[in-house]
Amino acid sequence: MMLALVSSSAIAQLPTISEKTESLTKTEGFFDYYYDEAQDQLWLEVDKLDSEFIYVNSLTAGIGSNDIGLDRGQLGDTRIVYFERRGPKVLMVQPNYEYRAETDNELEKKSVREAFAKSILAGFEVAAEEDGKVLIDLTPFLLQDAHGVTTSLQRQDQGSYSLDKNRSALYSEGTMNFPKNTEFEATLTFAGSSPGGYVRSVVPTPEAITVRQHHSFVELPDDGYEKREYDPRAGYFGITYQDYGTPIDEPLVKRFISRHRLEKKNPETEISEPVEPIVYYLDNGTPEPVRSALLDGARWWNEAFEAIGYKDAFIVKVLPEDAHPLDVRYNVIQWIHRSTRGWSYGSSVRDPRTGEIIKGHVSLGSLRVRQDFLIAEGLLAPYADESTQNTTMQEMALARIRQLSAHEIGHTIGIAHNFAASITGDASVMDYPHPQPKIVNGEIDLSNPYDTGIGEWDKLAVAYGYQDFPEGTDEDAALNEMLEEGYGSGLKYISDQDARPQGGAHPYAHLWEFGDDPVAQLPTIMDIRKTALENFGEANLKTGRPLAELEDVLVPIYLFHRYQVEATVKLIGGLDYTYKVKGDNQAYPEIVDKKTQQAALDEMLKTITPEALAVPEDLLELIPPRPAGLGYSRELFNGNTGPTLDALGIAETAAELPVSLILNPARANRLVEYSAREGNLSLETVLNELVAASWGKKAPNGYYGSIQRMVNHVVLRNMILLAAAEDANPVTKAITHKALRDLQSRLSQRDDADSKFAVYTIGNFLTNPETFDVPQAPATPPGSPIGSDAIYFCKF
Known part of the structure; x- marks a missing residue:
């Protein structure tokens, strides 16, 4: 009682707000x-x-x-x-x-x-x-x-x-x-x-x-917003929570998609303006011509809203000069500068109760446009005649930034990545687009480097999230029918975790791959790469620039095949599957057939031949070490030859990419399982063919021979890594150990230095696997944007 009296007395002595703020x-x-x-x-x-x-x-x-x-x-x-x-x-x-x-x-x-x-x-x-x-x-x-x-x-x-x-x-x-x-x-x-x-x-x-x-x-928003249930087939982010008021025979965990609030002014008409349109504002600090490109790409989304009966529902403007980009009243596309190229991303402010999106906020890294320009310079060698202006590089870069604008806005209206869109006619801007050069009359053509506009998947996703229905409609049934029709027409949806190359199993969901058939497209990409490398030289650099900067342009061209390699490898030990729900029209999971797996392996092995890996010798003679003040960065090749280009180190870097992917422990474990279940491609076969493509080949003399010897050691290193991997299952380890012992026995009959070193290396590993120090491969220059993997994940 005394405590209450003291508190009341203390509170009573407080000044009024008017008194406290009189001069403020x-x-x-x-x-x-x-x-x-x-x-x-x-x-x-x-x-x-x-x-x-x-x-x-x-x-x-x-x-x-x-x-x-x-x-x-x-x-x-x-x-x-x-x-x-x-x-x-x-x-x-x-x-x-x-x-x-x-x-x-x-x-x-x-x-x-x-x-x-x-x-x-x-x-x-x-x-x-x-x-x-x-x-x-x-x-x-x-x-x-x-x-x-x-x-x-x-x-x-x-x-x-x-x-x-x-x-x-x-x-x-x-x-x-x-x-x-x-x-x-x-x-x-x-x-x-x-x-x-x-x-x-x-x-x-x-x-x-x-x-x-x-x-x-x-x-907080008012209670006029209606939640829409999450469906794993629809490609939406959302909210999840546990509802302890749920009847015992229903799921405890509730999931709802995230979306902006959108309602028709005249719901009884087929086409209507919205009560309030979704308006996005572009950072007013964005320069031209990037500004116009970003506005163009952002406005693609209005087509999807028109398709579901809305007129002018999605509007894009330039942010007023007196507006603050973090003011929650504005959905903003912000142009972000960083010291190195990085991820762009779309995020949002959402009502945690319902999933309603209150503010969409896109962050676009400004250096991404320069990376596409650099790739175009490498593909085209455009500076042989500098008397005429070549606009192709800028056009390619702007085409990519339009795609990026639409892609990141897609996240902020609730839509997840769809990395299976490229196999259905580039059906979504929510995939990662690979540039699409062609060889025409022996020359690289970049006239149509990227697709334009949203795709059929994007329209379906917007319809699922934003379609309104007449009163009395069974919304769940209507939404399910919408998805059934979409999938029945051939559309596919596979998102983030299933698209990763390291251990990924899905054969048709990839990041930045080219075309609808990874196996068939890998040789196409390799031909484009070969043509670009054969044409590579001083014409890839403007007059007056240090010749050492040719290495900057060379890196993305020499590694131009990296994403197609990452896509092709996923057919090896691959499993074709969907986010199927009971009763729908999607297929059940199916192991990729042996013939396709073998074809993928064959194409992968072609990327580790000396012919594929060799940097042309005229380039090695052309590119000098970097001058003082120019500096080195992780965007360049790593090597062990001091300031000079390390041709063998570059080859080792490129060989490491396919070999390490082929012998990924998860992939190897699947090969063991699938070959036992279905008589599919086996781990033994994969190991034998890798050895045949490396140690089984006679190394020629000279430059190509040195590259072949380097490939041999790349294969050996990755076999040892697989045998030692904690996540390789015991059968996988046993098969790989046997392959190493067989290789050791075979090489012990040879007298060359590489074979003797390999026998010594294998012996040390088999004798002391716990303490054996596997040599490290050179770090690969980044292909994906540098920095944190800011790919937008759903909190489910």
């Missing part, structure tokens, strides 16, 4: 706030105690390093929170929406709330109160490391940093108020020691990293 400027909006410029202090008026709203933290200004991963415009976590008063304190509480009871029984809801922890994100002292409202000092909350900058730096071993509040301040230019959202911004400086290389490469004084952090308080 009030900014009205979703949450009214007062700014004290003299103290750099922001006071928040909380008039909505116990009322939930959305809180998002983001970065307005980032660090600029792909590897660190803290980009300009990067969205942080989206949370539902509410302010709760406890005596002299106000707490910011995050309820736990991962576990719910969707029922009218309040006690049942309470039992779930009390079973799972909530999170209190912040605590504030009540500084004033008036008419049921309280005033709190929000400044410490805004000046904290909410985005996890120090954690990101630590994770990448970039030094020990902490927030320096003396060098941090509120940022009034990014602080604003609107009826349904309040936006705050702060400049934060992180001081540290022993900065890592990534920090040193982008920060002027590496011991002081200054960024800007944004905070958004957003009104």
